[in-house]
Amino acid sequence: MDAGEGSSKNATEPVRTIQSGDTILLRIPSGDVRTLKLEKGGTINLGKFGSFYSNELIGQPFGLTYDISDKKLEVIPPRTFQEVEETDATNELIVDGQVQPLSLEEIEALKKSGVPASEIIQRQIDQHKNFQLKTEYSKEKYKKRKEAKYSKSFSTIKPTLFNVCDYWFKKDQSRLRDIRPDTLSQILNMANIRPGGRYLAVDDASGIVVAGLLERLGGQGRLITICDVESPPAYPVLTQMNFSKEVISIMSSLNWATADEEYTPVLTMADANADTPKSESQRSRVNKRKSMASALTQTREELFAGEFDGLIVASQYDPFSILEKLMPYLAGSASIVVHSPYVQIVSDLQAKLRDIPTYLAPAISEAWLRQYQILPGRTHPLMNASGSGGFILHTIKVYDDPSASSVNTHRRAKKARSEQLVSRLSSTAPEQTPGQREPAIDIAAQSAAIQMEVDPSNTPS
Amino acid sequence: MWSTAREIAEGDLVIVWMTRDLVQPLAISSGKELNTRFGVYRHAELIGVPYGSKIGSRNGKGFIHLLRPTPELWTLALPHRTQILYLADIAFITSWLDIKPGSHVIEAGTGSGSFSHSTARTVGPTGHLWSYEFHEARANKAREEFSSHGMDEIVTLTHRNVCKEGFTVVDTVDSVFLDLPAPWDAVEHAKKALRKDRATRICCFSPCMEQVQRTIIALNDAGFTEITMYETLIRPHQVDVTPPLPTVSTIGNQLKEMEARREAKRLRQIANSRSRGDKRKREETEDSAEDQSAEKRHADEVDGSGKRVRTEVSVTQELDATLTEQPTTARRANAVTTTSDAGAGPGTDGQNLTAHVVKEETPESGLPPSKPSVSKAFPEVRGHTSYLTFAILLPASAIAEASTNMESPTTEPTPEAEVTPATS
Ligand SMILES: C[S@@+](CC[C@H](N)C(=O)[O-])C[C@H]1O[C@@H](n2cnc3c(N)ncnc32)[C@H](O)[C@@H]1O
Numbered sequence: 001m002d003a004g005e006g007s008s009k010n011a012t013e014p015v016r017t018i019q020s021g022d023t024i025l026l027r028i029p030s031g032d033v034r035t036l037k038l039e040k041g042g043t044i045n046l047g048k049f050g051s052f053y054s055n056e057l058i059g060q061p062f063g064l065t066y067d068i069s070d071k072k073l074e075v076i077p078p079r080t081f082q083e084v085e086e087t088d089a090t091n092e093l094i095v096d097g098q099v100q101p102l103s104l105e106e107i108e109a110l111k112k113s114g115v116p117a118s119e120i121i122q123r124q125i126d127q128h129k130n131f132q133l134k135t136e137y138s139k140e141k142y143k144k145r146k147e148a149k150y151s152k153s154f155s156t157i158k159p160t161l162f163n164v165c166d167y168w169f170k171k172d173q174s175r176l177r178d179i180r181p182d183t184l185s186q187i188l189n190m191a192n193i194r195p196g197g198r199y200l201a202v203d204d205a206s207g208i209v210v211a212g213l214l215e216r217l218g219g220q221g222r223l224i225t226i227c228d229v230e231s232p233p234a235y236p237v238l239t240q241m242n243f244s245k246e247v248i249s250i251m252s253s254l255n256w257a258t259a260d261e262e263y264t265p266v267l268t269m270a271d272a273n274a275d276t277p278k279s280e281s282q283r284s285r286v287n288k289r290k291s292m293a294s295a296l297t298q299t300r301e302e303l304f305a306g307e308f309d310g311l312i313v314a315s316q317y318d319p320f321s322i323l324e325k326l327m328p329y330l331a332g333s334a335s336i337v338v339h340s341p342y343v344q345i346v347s348d349l350q351a352k353l354r355d356i357p358t359y360l361a362p363a364i365s366e367a368w369l370r371q372y373q374i375l376p377g378r379t380h381p382l383m384n385a386s387g388s389g390g391f392i393l394h395t396i397k398v399y400d401d402p403s404a405s406s407v408n409t410h411r412r413a414k415k416a417r418s419e420q421l422v423s424r425l426s427s428t429a430p431e432q433t434p435g436q437r438e439p440a441i442d443i444a445a446q447s448a449a450i451q452m453e454v455d456p457s458n459t460p461s
Numbered sequence: 462m463w464s465t466a467r468e469i470a471e472g473d474l475v476i477v478w479m480t481r482d483l484v485q486p487l488a489i490s491s492g493k494e495l496n497t498r499f500g501v502y503r504h505a506e507l508i509g510v511p512y513g514s515k516i517g518s519r520n521g522k523g524f525i526h527l528l529r530p531t532p533e534l535w536t537l538a539l540p541h542r543t544q545i546l547y548l549a550d551i552a553f554i555t556s557w558l559d560i561k562p563g564s565h566v567i568e569a570g571t572g573s574g575s576f577s578h579s580t581a582r583t584v585g586p587t588g589h590l591w592s593y594e595f596h597e598a599r600a601n602k603a604r605e606e607f608s609s610h611g612m613d614e615i616v617t618l619t620h621r622n623v624c625k626e627g628f629t630v631v632d633t634v635d636s637v638f639l640d641l642p643a644p645w646d647a648v649e650h651a652k653k654a655l656r657k658d659r660a661t662r663i664c665c666f667s668p669c670m671e672q673v674q675r676t677i678i679a680l681n682d683a684g685f686t687e688i689t690m691y692e693t694l695i696r697p698h699q700v701d702v703t704p705p706l707p708t709v710s711t712i713g714n715q716l717k718e719m720e721a722r723r724e725a726k727r728l729r730q731i732a733n734s735r736s737r738g739d740k741r742k743r744e745e746t747e748d749s750a751e752d753q754s755a756e757k758r759h760a761d762e763v764d765g766s767g768k769r770v771r772t773e774v775s776v777t778q779e780l781d782a783t784l785t786e787q788p789t790t791a792r793r794a795n796a797v798t799t800t801s802d803a804g805a806g807p808g809t810d811g812q813n814l815t816a817h818v819v820k821e822e823t824p825e826s827g828l829p830p831s832k833p834s835v836s837k838a839f840p841e842v843r844g845h846t847s848y849l850t851f852a853i854l855l856p857a858s859a860i861a862e863a864s865t866n867m868e869s870p871t872t873e874p875t876p877e878a879e880v881t882p883a884t885s
Contacts, residue, residue: 015658015659016659061658061659061660061855061856061858061859062659062660063660063853063855064855064856064859065863074866075859075862075863075866076863076866077860077863077864077866078686078687078853078855078860078863158559158660160556160559161556161559161561162556162557162559181553181556181557182549182552182553182556182693184556185552185553185555185556186548186549186552186553186695188552188556189532189533189548189551189552189555189579190533190548190552192531192532192533192582193583194582194583194585195562195585195586195587196465196585215561216561216562216583217562218561218562218563218585218587219562220562220585307467331467331512331513332467332511332512332513332514332529333512333513333527333528333529334513335531343698343836344834344836346836347698347700347834347835347836348834350700350834350836351700351702351832351834354700357515360478360526360528361478361481363481363697364697364698364699364700364836365695365696365697365698366695366696366698366838367549367693367694367695367696368693368694368695368696369553369691369692369693370691370692370693371689371690371691372689372690372691372692372848374673374677374688374689374690374850376674376677376678379670379673379674379677379690391698396513396528397513398513398514398515398526398528399511399513399514399515400515401514401515401516401517401524403517404515404516404517404518404524
């Protein structure tokens with residue numbers, strides 16, 4: 001570490017530009033996001049917003065905004081907000097429901113004749129009898145609305161984990177099992193994902209968790225996923241991430257049969273690949289089978305050897321059954337993160353885990369997120385917000401030592417003694433039988449004991 | 462960063478977990494002793510023990526868990542020199558700023574290094590973090606910490622005022638994170654440090670809306686776009702194990718029984734007073750005594766037939782108790798949760814208490830006792846940390862190209878702008 005002035009480090013990977021074969025995200029003028037696979041030499045059709053040659057995008061950096069003109073693209077400046085000045089105008093003289101002066105046909109005709117969107121808007125403004133009566137704010141809003149409607153400009157969206165998660169979440173959050181970008185970020189941090197780490201994941205959330213893991217591993221380390229299908233699962237979210245081969249290469253997948261130590265997958269049975277090949281094609285088939293078998297055996301051995309740094313679960317299956325199965329393969333101090341769209345699932349899990357001493361302090365949390373519109377003088381939270389990003393249970397694997405006694409054992413003994421004293425003092429103290437409500441005095445004694453455990457200042461050392 | 466070995470070794474930093482609210486870092490140095498109210502431990506005894514172990518104290522009074530440090534645990538355990546960032550904000554910022562292995566990141570100020578540790582972990586050995594702090598003592602302390610945590614290769618710490626002097630790198634980083642009182646004064650400097658060949662990102666972290674407003678003006682003026690803002694929080698939930706809720710028909714039946722008995726009593730009283738005739742005046746003074754004896758009789762009757770109902774008085778008490786049972790249960794169940802939450806460390810009595818609560822509340826219906834778990838947000842939670850203002854700086858080439866396009870706003874694209882950006 002430089003003690004003083006750090007100097008520029010320029011040895012970074014080259015800029016990742018848009019390439020043929022990429023699956024890209026486009027924000028179209030309506031504000032919606034579309035996804036498409038970019039092929040060299042093709043034409044991309046954005047419906048009523050026009051079409052353009054796909055080569056126009058190849059080699060471009062992500063995140064720019066373009067106008068389509070004559071099937072070619074023109075970079076346009078990003079939207080900055082103008083300081084909007086207050087005027088004396090108010091909305092009080094506006095006649096509600098007054099129609100816009102330009103008819104749809106007129107607008108279409110203007111568009112066909114190649115008049116740029118900005119000019120159409122201007123003409124509309126000119127003819128809008130009410131326009132000058134409006135406040136500057138309303139005018140700005142009106143302009144924005146019109147711009148969105150008639151402009152052909154669209155933007156490419158950089159396929160960051162955040163953006164890809166956001167795209168899928170907004171499209172159909174149930175396919176991500178409600179994992180919102182903020183929830184995902186919390187999951188990855190809670191699980192301490194770092195390049196070089198070794199992780200297990202159960203992802204029935206279209207691959208959003210796998211995408212996050214692969215991104216944060218950056219081609220270093222190891223990821224084994226366990227799935228519910230015979231052959232390696234399709235994690236559709238990975239498509240938009242456009243990962244390189246190296247990044248994906250550290251992942252292997254097993255399923256709930258092949259991840260079972262007791263089970264011997266047919267593929268790996270010694271005699272399954274024993275036939276002597278008779279033809280060339282048969283030989284290659286046999287070879288392929290052999291290499292698949294050895295890869296499977298290797299992955300199984302790796303899993304069973306254990307010592308993984310963390311486990312992330314976002315699954316439709318009983319999380320307790322998953323933890324029971326995979327817990328043996330986790331290293332001491334490994335983070336375990338379980339996500340569910342339903343609080344009941346994780347709270348039931350928490351109730352079970354807290355009775356098992358190898359799960360340290362299982363805790364449940366919910367991510368809360370609020371986005372704001374940012375404009376000078378008009379900053380406020382967005383009117384529409386996502387209701388839930390699901391619930392997370394986090395715990396840490398520990399090795400229990402049943403012989404280690406807690407401070408509480410001493411306290412409990414003490415408490416028992418003081419309770420005996422209380423019973424002797426109180427002539428009415430009944431013998432406790434199951435089903436009988438306990439006397440009030442006992443409750444007080446308990447909560448006193450609990451108080452003691454919670455308040456550190458109150459503890460004997 | 463920290464040890465990745467299975468077992469604890471001399472010189473390792475371990476996280477000692479006592480309770481959820483008592484998590485502390487410990488640098489292992491044989492010869493030293495760890496003295497806590499959960500017991501006394503010789504460091505030498507901890508060497509060679511696997512990470513994640515529960516260790517009982519020598520005097521048998523309590524135990525601790527020895528955890529492998531992670532940035533998240535470090536955030537809980539670190540010595541506070543300033544306000545720090547916590548998981549929710551750190552995670553969200555990391556995600557929005559697209560921080561990943563290999564990323565080049567600037568943060569200012571370093572503060573207590575909570576954000577720094579998380580970022581160093583995420584960018585890894587192929588990335589880099591430039592961290593700036595103008596408070597000299599804090600800078601020195603943080604530098605020491607980074608060094609002893611094996612972060613020398615990943616973090617460069619500079620002692621300087623970034624609002625006045627700017628950053629030490631130019632055209633270098635992918636993202637900038639500003640956690641300073643006046644981030645707007647550092648925005649232009651940040652722009653210089655951000656690389657120009659790609660879209661880069663900035664986040665300003667400010668607790669007050671007035672700060673946000675100044676920041677967004679500065680960002681807008683400097684040419685940052687897609688300015689947006691978020692607030693994010695983690696809402697912790699507590700889980701209670703409660704007995705099944707009693708139904709209102711149980712209560713209704715009890716009320717009906719009460720009413721029947723009261724009516725029976727009234728009829729008895731009428732009968733009695735009739736039989737007493739003209740002695741009435743005298744009797745009146747003894748009424749209460751009479752009442753009591755009537756009750757006694759009644760109590761004897763009922764006691765013979767059913768054991769749940771004793772006297773009218775006791776029925777009323779029982780009903781009262783039933784009515785208040787819910788709050789009482791909730792209170793006790795809360796206590797149970799709190800205990801197990803704080804615990805799983807020493808002091809956990811959750812298991813026993815849970816079992817106890819359920820047992821005592823089991824209805825007498827003979828149904829097998831079920832243990833539904835319910836959950837709710839903690840009664841007191843963090844309501845605000847800061848506003849996270851984000852923005853993007855587009856590649857210089859794109860901005861240049863766009864402005865050329867704007868100067869000639871014809872539908873004809875300028876030739877050099879046709880396929881690739883003018884400069885790249
Ligand atoms: C709230 S703390 C940062 C906490 C940090 N993000 C963390 O997670 O631990 C803010 C720090 O910025 C430093 N600071 C304030 N203004 C500064 C400036 N102009 N240049 C450098 N550091 C500055 C303060 O000394 C303080 O330590």
